[in-house]
Amino acid sequence: MIFSSIKNQIKAHPITTFFIVLGLSLSVLMISVGISSMNYSKLLEQEQEHYQPRHAVSVGITFAEEPNWQRVLGLFKNIHAQTGVILEEVTLSHGDAMMAVTPEYWTKKVVERFPLVEGRYFTINEIQEGKKVALVGKDRMKDVRVEGSDRYLTMGHDRYKVIGIIGVKGKRTRVIDYQVVIPMTSLPVAAINKLTSAKQLHFTIHNPVKDPYEDEKMIRQNMERLFPAAQMDVSPYTSNIMLHVDFGEQLALMIMIYLLAIVNAVNLTSYWIQERTYEIGIKKAFGYSNYDIVFMLFCEMCLISAVSVLIGFALQLLCNRMIEQWIDYPIHLSITHLSTAVVFVVLSAALTIIIPAMKAIRVQPVDVMNRR
Numbered sequence: 001m002i003f004s005s006i007k008n009q010i011k012a013h014p015i016t017t018f019f020i021v022l023g024l025s026l027s028v029l030m031i032s033v034g035i036s037s038m039n040y041s042k043l044l045e046q047e048q049e050h051y052q053p054r055h056a057v058s059v060g061i062t063f064a065e066e067p068n069w070q071r072v073l074g075l076f077k078n079i080h081a082q083t084g085v086i087l088e089e090v091t092l093s094h095g096d097a098m099m100a101v102t103p104e105y106w107t108k109k110v111v112e113r114f115p116l117v118e119g120r121y122f123t124i125n126e127i128q129e130g131k132k133v134a135l136v137g138k139d140r141m142k143d144v145r146v147e148g149s150d151r152y153l154t155m156g157h158d159r160y161k162v163i164g165i166i167g168v169k170g171k172r173t174r175v176i177d178y179q180v181v182i183p184m185t186s187l188p189v190a191a192i193n194k195l196t197s198a199k200q201l202h203f204t205i206h207n208p209v210k211d212p213y214e215d216e217k218m219i220r221q222n223m224e225r226l227f228p229a230a231q232m233d234v235s236p237y238t239s240n241i242m243l244h245v246d247f248g249e250q251l252a253l254m255i256m257i258y259l260l261a262i263v264n265a266v267n268l269t270s271y272w273i274q275e276r277t278y279e280i281g282i283k284k285a286f287g288y289s290n291y292d293i294v295f296m297l298f299c300e301m302c303l304i305s306a307v308s309v310l311i312g313f314a315l316q317l318l319c320n321r322m323i324e325q326w327i328d329y330p331i332h333l334s335i336t337h338l339s340t341a342v343v344f345v346v347l348s349a350a351l352t353i354i355i356p357a358m359k360a361i362r363v364q365p366v367d368v369m370n371r372r
Contacts, residue, residue: 023265030257034254047176057234058088066199077107079205083106087201090102114179117169120163133163135182166181277363
């Protein structure tokens, strides 16, 4: 009965039915994109937490005069073998743009922080000798030039040999896929001069197994010996990669889009009820109760909402690549999407028929006689 009733409504009101389905389908599409955005943002935060330096602190050193670079490296003499140093806020020119890089420094042992799809990490000898070698994220490989059997990345007018590709096989990990990691000792002279001329350097000190408090004290002692007039500030580590997304704003936007679709559907279904006064009156004359009429309307809207969900998901699958390029994150259907779709169908049907149901309840068989 429900299917035949819907079929009759589509024949009688094709335009209004089209706009109801269109509004709900677009709402489903936008809600689906919003859910994917929230899922992806949560994944990025988890990846950021997983790949960020362990037991890390930020160290800022302000110099009284422009420091000598070799003496700067002397700040880290006698720190723990597993303690690493990252020089922050470093960019190198690449073509017509600037490329963010992560210069790392180890004194005795290199701890591999990033997974590699291919190749190897640089060695302690390469760090000590200032070799121009680099680890490049797999999404940065388009910037790499192949020469014979070797690959090179030009940064700051220097050529770095790519010895490893950062990433996870078969998985996109945006937090690390764009990374470029080089030995801190291999920085171009121009970049070193620019950094030291500011008389202020920012480092991240980290250790995979323990708090680097003893290393902080050692760095401070070295600073007092090498740069007596310098000042050192230590603060908790904060990642420079800001991936946090305000889910509240996304949720508010999805609710607003959904409510607009519901208002549109309510207006159009109310028009249906006005056109169906005769049908409803006849049904009541043949023994249909108000409950039967309301349940019929609810089932009709559940069916329309379900069709809208299918169309919305179909649009997403058809336009998936275009949408991903537009919003810059992958769109995948998940259990959350499917469970939300079920709630969407029931809630949409319930909200949409409230006003039409009240109008239908007021229709009496005598209204049919008056209409005739």
